[in-house]
Amino acid sequence: MKEKNQSSRRRWVAGISAGTMVGTLGIGVMAPAASAQAPGVTATSITIGATVPLTGPAAPGYDEIAPAMDAVFNWVNDHGGVYGRKIKYIYLDDQYNPAETATLTRKLVLQDDIFADVGSLGTPTQAAVQAFLNSEQVPQLFIESGCNCWSNPKYPDSFGWQPPYTVEGKILGAYIASHFGGEKVGYLTQDDEFGQDFVKGLNMELAKPTVVSQQTYDAATLSGPLSNQVAALKAAGAQVVAMATIPAATALTMLPAASIGYFPQYVISNVGADSPTVGPLLEAYTKASHGTATQVKAAAALLNGVITDAYEPPESQVSNPWVKVETKLLKDYAPALYAKTGLDGNTEYGVALAYTFVQALQAAGKNLTRAGLISAIEKSGKSFVTPGFVPLSYSSTVHYGFQGAEVVKLTTTAPPSVTPTGSWLGGVNLTRVEVTNVGSGPVTTYTGDIALPPSSLVSTS
Amino acid sequence: MAPADVARYQVSPETGKPLRPRPWWGRARFPRQPLARHLVLALLGAVVLYFVTSALSPYNNVLVGEIALYLIALAGLSLLTGTTGQISLGQGAFMAVGAYTVALLMTHTHMNFVLELLAAIGAAATLGLLVGISATRLKGPYLAGATLLLALALPPIADKWSTTFGGDQGLTTIVPTAPGGINPEEWLAWIELAGALITLVLLANLLTSRFGRSFRAVRDNEVAASLSGVHVARTKVTAFAVSAGCAGLAGAFLGLSTGVVSTGEFPLTLSIELLAAMVLAGAGSLFGMWWGAILLVYVPQWSTSVSGDFGLGAGTSAYLATIIFGVVLIVVMIAAPSGIQGGLRWLWEHVSKQWSISRDERAAPRHATHFPPSAADHQPNLVHDPLNE
Structure with missing residues (x-):
């Protein structure tokens, strides 16, 4: 029974895109050169980070998103990662306080050497670090906020995800x-x-x-x-x-x-x-x-x-194929979280957002760089397969996600x-x-x- | 002066020379004049800190900068609460005033950076003056309540006029560009450390002056102080304004560190944490505030890494910092009621006493320290040195 499960999961991964499979198979033969690696990227790992409210007034509900994202990354890692690289996700509690966000984001970038800031939450909090992340050329991806401020030519490394407010x-x-x-x-x-x-x-x-x-x-x-x-x-x-x-x-x-x-x-x-x-x-x-x-x-x-x-x-539509898939993923890879919250708007959001990021990594190819990731999202973001009703609207000029x-x-x-x-x-x-x-x-x-x-x-x- | 100390300055009746052999550094003495003494200490500190910051990683420099800015706010609070005996829960609000002043000046004018900082100090001190005037009528918990109100009431004002103050979104600040080659984190840490050292020197001098004595007199007994000619109300207001000015500078630096000034940065918990850290470090001491600032900045860091090592969930680790801080506060208050600095001072006095007694017994017979009694034995300790307090 377990084995059957394993193989079917493997097929699942294969289904994400043919590219991953090629990449996964290829790791043994051509290990990426150790030298010109982007920060946070090694031959076997990608370290990404985020700041989210885990305590404080904004925490209820929002504290579920990052653990739900981690479920997706664990699922990917269990199946060999993206191009052989496993995703390590560090998320820290900023209590929705921009001063905390500023310090913790500097910790993630300067100390933990993250490749990208993915799935950080909040408008005032992320606005506080937008200039810093862009000056360090760290991708600020799929900010959990619908502020119009994420699509700004001044900040080419910032991307929104959910519909703008x-x-x-x-x-x-x-x-x-x-x-x-x-x-x-x-x-x-x-x-x-x-x-x-x-x-x-x-x-x-x-x-x-x-x-x-x-x-x-x-x-x-x-x-x-x-x-x-x-x-x-x-x-x-x-x-x-x-x-x-x-x-x-x-x-x-x-x-x-x-x-x-x-x-x-x-x-x-x-x-x-x-x-x-x-x-x-x-x-x-x-x-x-x-x-x-x-x-x-x-x-x-x-x-x-x-x-x-x-x-x-909506998660109440239990027969919806996306809802089924998301429920199974949470159940298998974040059982503690699932036991607490089940699939609700926040966990569903986290799963869908992380799933988008995994596809962005795949689109960026084997030689992963920050610039390569940005241009991959701009170029092929529209074709990412997500639970969203409408396709993502990324292009070189539009950094908003869903607009419907x-x-x-x-x-x-x-x-x-x-x-x-x-x-x-x-x-x-x-x-x-x-x-x-x-x-x-x-x-x-x-x-x-x-x-x-x-x-x-x-x-x- | 303890009898053991007197022995150090005993002069041989036969030769007129000191009983103790002159040390290898000869006549070089630590300056006794307060300003010179504090300046020398600050310069030594600056040299040490220069090497420390050069050796640290950029992120640790960010933290050192934060330590410096909290130190400034704590030093002001220590002067107000520890030295003058007025409790304040509004230090965070004064920080907000300083931060918004700098951010507004940066948004609308192109003033000199130092002038902007001085304006932040001035604005916060002015508010401190106004609050201080009303605060002179209040004592203890009532004063705490009034200042608490300030911490609660100021952020909504920034929200109310959100076009001016930027609302939750806040106003952006710009750190002056670092001179060639210096990395920006180190540069900002230097600016903040310089601010902290200058603040410490000025406060230390203030505390050794007439004002410092008035502060302590008012703290110990207001009636006795006023009978001795100290203007109690004026003294209290002065302390409030000075403390608020410190908070203003700290707030300005906080705004620079985060790159943005918004209401979310100055929650009520900030004021409470500052008060707790000040008590923990040793109320009334200036130098001891280093401990408080270090704890404020590093406890969250340590708790994150500890919870990472033990595989605690993110939810648990979020509260771990608060728990550690609380436990440290309880332990320190039981072991050393006068705070970390007080505990260390007690320890130092004990150790140095033992040490000097045993040395002096070797150098001279014990009775020499008591007979004939030196005038210094009865000299009241008029020069109160806050750095050694």
Whole structure:
């Protein structure tokens, strides 16, 4: 049984791309020259690093992404690595504090000699090290943030991955305009590029007079219910509340709103509406404020009816081939993590992002250099196979990742997301996949193909 | 002066020469005048640090730079809390003021770098002056509460006017380019170390002056101090302003080290960590603040590598630094209530006493140290030297 498993996994790897296989077979014959190696790269290993919040206010949910990425790297390493090189992933806790990020990133680059910074999280945190990483010519890849700032000719080594917040704002804004026309809209956004870019997108689609209140909160000092903001939204009579919030802030908005009997239509950007992440937070916060068992149970139900967007298949769609593959991978290569969180929005995100990076390494070829990696992503990024609904949009001028998403509603009628922490609301899509860009381009329906995992990948699960 | 020390300066009644043979370095004496003494120490320190930074890797230079900047903030806090007896949880907020001042000047003007740093000190000291004026009416936990409020209230101000202060995103800072060939990390470490040494010299001098005596008088007994002619309120405000000025410089350096100044860099925990590190190092001492700064910077480093060696999960290692810091604080407070520097001083005094007694007994009969009694025996120790405190 075990052997069968082994061989099927091997086929899985073969399925990623023919290139890997050639590379893997080739290592015995032609070991890369020991001399002209890029920093962090040896004949047998590639060291990469990241800074992510593992403690502090931004940690809940986000602390799952890096371990999920590590699962993918372990899977790759188990099958010989990329061109014979095993991936070593060092991720450090920056507590979402830019000062920590700055120190730790210098440690990764100057001390640990990383080849690239991959999958670091946060807008203020990564903005703090963007200049440093680019001056050291360290690729800053697939930053876990949808800030518009990652595609900047001044910083050629930086790449975003998830849809820019402006793209999300435009897609959700267009949906509000066409389905809630005439209703009063309020904004509640994080007071940084995350919120500002999202608002930029919303404003492109919504008529000004319909927006009655714009509230913000500070992620660094987020520690209690956002009661003031909620009261202001209610006072302004907002019927639709569009939010760019981290999961904790989503929960800290819905709870005080419910406690004053305010139930607007929430429209929340992707990161803040992952029900297996936000649901447990709603319950935990209610429990922490001495809620009764019924109140705790009712708290997670607040998510019912929330509108959000998705750029990869929701984890509740257990029959989706990507979801199957991702679940199996986590189960096998990060069993402790899987036992804790299952496949939720964050672990799925980590798996998909790491999978993208592995393909970038393959595209960069055997003679791995930093410049080679950058040009490989620019050249062949569009053809990477990912769970995203739309292809990545990398080119020599565009360093954004996905620029399309579908609008989704969390509802009790959809099949739920079942994770070790419980059963959480699943989503149904309200629109087809829509694409747009950060500029003035219109929101249009995506007509291209949606990538499926390679057949060999599917056969393993 | 301990009796054993007196023996060193005993003069032979017959020859008029010192009882102790003159050491090989002859008449060269460590200067006794405070400014000269502190300058010589600082220069020696600078020479040592030059060689240390040259030998270190770029990353360790980043850490040395951070030690220097925390040292500045801690020295200010030590003066305020240890010497003057006022507790402050707002040191992080004053650092933020200094950091934003430098970042704003760098964004909008092209001022001389040193002037920008001086402006940061000035801005923080001015705020410290204002806070200090109101703080003179408060004591103990009430003062801690008021300064805590400052640490909590300042970051939201930067968020409120995010177009000016850059919000969470912050403002970028630029370190002046290093003169040819010097690597940028080393260069920044030098700038920060220079700042730290200058701060230490100035503070050490301040503490040996009339102000230093007023500070201690106010700390020990406000009524007695005012009866002796010390203006208690003015003294407290001065201490607050000086301490805030130090924090301003430290904040400016923090902004330079990270390359960006944003609200997330100055959480409440920063102020609390500074206070804990200051107590741990030895409240009231200046030189001892090195220990506090080293712990602040290196404990997270050590804990990361320790947890790596023991294969602890990332979640555990994230809390390990806090645990280690807490344990060290408890152990030090039990073993040496006056902090690390206090403990070391006690140890040194003990060892040197034993050493000099045994040596002096060989050099001269024991009774000579007591008979005839020297005037120095009864000299009150008026010159208070904070470097040796």
